[in-house]
Amino acid sequence: MPKVADPQRAAETEATIVEAAKNILAENGLEALSMRAVGARVGLSATALYNYFENKQALVDRVVARGFRRFESYLWSAVEGIPTGRLERVRALGAAYIRFAMENEQYFKIMFTIQPEDPREIEELPGQGGRRIFRDSVADAIAAGEIRGADPDLVALYLWSSVHGLATLSLACDFTGECLCGDHEWAKDGLTVEGLYDLFGDFLADGLKPRDTGRIDGAGKRRTDGKRNGRDAEHRDGTG
Amino acid sequence: MPKVADPQRAAETEATIVEAAKNILAENGLEALSMRAVGARVGLSATALYNYFENKQALVDRVVARGFRRFESYLWSAVEGIPTGRLERVRALGAAYIRFAMENEQYFKIMFTIQPEDPREIEELPGQGGRRIFRDSVADAIAAGEIRGADPDLVALYLWSSVHGLATLSLACDFTGECLCGDHEWAKDGLTVEGLYDLFGDFLADGLKPRDTGRIDGAGKRRTDGKRNGRDAEHRDGTG
DNA sequence: ACTGTTAGCTTAACGACGTTATCTTAACTG
């Protein structure tokens, strides 16, 4: 008797439920996202939702998947007007990444916090969509000579993680004015995360500039610190 | 009648409880961290814990605070043998950051996920400790001329967020082998996060190299993309 | 037209959670 018969109707109801769940999440945060609350929002009892989703995790997975689709289209629409191959396009991509995280805080948090128990149920691994856009833009910029001739996948992952770090950190810390208590030149008229990213973009861009010493593709797996193996702290968390 | 009388004994018991909580967290994850479980682990009932902590959040805050102290000393011990002023020291700091995140996964997650409801109860904002070490090492490297003459706070925050992004992302995605399905030169013999960081370190270092065009301190708050205001997507998450 | 099936829901209930109020026990004090 569980499960729904008409797949058409099922899909519609599921979409309604996912929509309600994401609204509760955006408005009141993760702890407010209960099955009973979602049910009440769509005019059903909590248990009725189990006709459409196996459990709460499955519902949350769907919300996350929706979030990633929105995320991807958000990134796309942010750079579609900028010609491919330009470094500017890559920088705008990073700016859009930050902006999405700030505008969709709760959403962004669960996207990279909750991991689906069955990864195949989500169309793509978290961030795959966003990463692909990064990769393509980077590859174009490399081909156009605006970024040094390194592996696009590597460079894209680098940019992605850098931008992701800024987004994540600013959601966790709100360091705009608290962590950085000193009065700095670059923070005096209201430090925003977007402003920070603008500044960081210079470091990022300089690190990826073409250089004459030829391409680096990491073939040599260079060690920079002499003792990379040997776990120099043995911090294995015994009791401590 | 609540609260404990002898502050000496109270401090000891609190430490025991925090310790038990962090063990449960490390062994079984956040969802296993319940007051009843912590109480059972220290031989008390769940409600007895309320004599030492106002609520669960306060206990978790203490666990997080402990984590940050461990984190800070972990970073310190990882670079104490490397002479100050060397860029190598900054790179080793980043490597230690990554390593801590990998070795203390659950710990690291809550450190940057849970935000205390009363920030003052935690000795320092999340990451302040780690950031300070970054800042000092960067400042030394700048003074020694191994990093370009920019604001140490800005550069430290940049490095911090870059490394944090790599750590966070790899905890969320496990892209070592899944997200990056293509067979790359740099991924062929087992891609580890530490290996990735080694590769990224080159980009990072190049972006921070001294350059002859003088210092950049961001006074001009440069805009790189022509249209930074104007919210080019209007993605305000209405419904659909 | 009456009966049986069944899709899709509701209600009841279970165990676990955080938390509060009340009760017990054991040590100390006069």
Place this chain on the structure above:
DNA sequence: CAGTTAAGATAACGTCGTTAAGCTAACAGT
């Protein structure tokens, strides 16, 4: 030895995710 009290246990409330059982309305077959 009586009384106080510190520090715990027990009971209980409301909420959570989830399961089992019961209801209701639409539909099928003869």
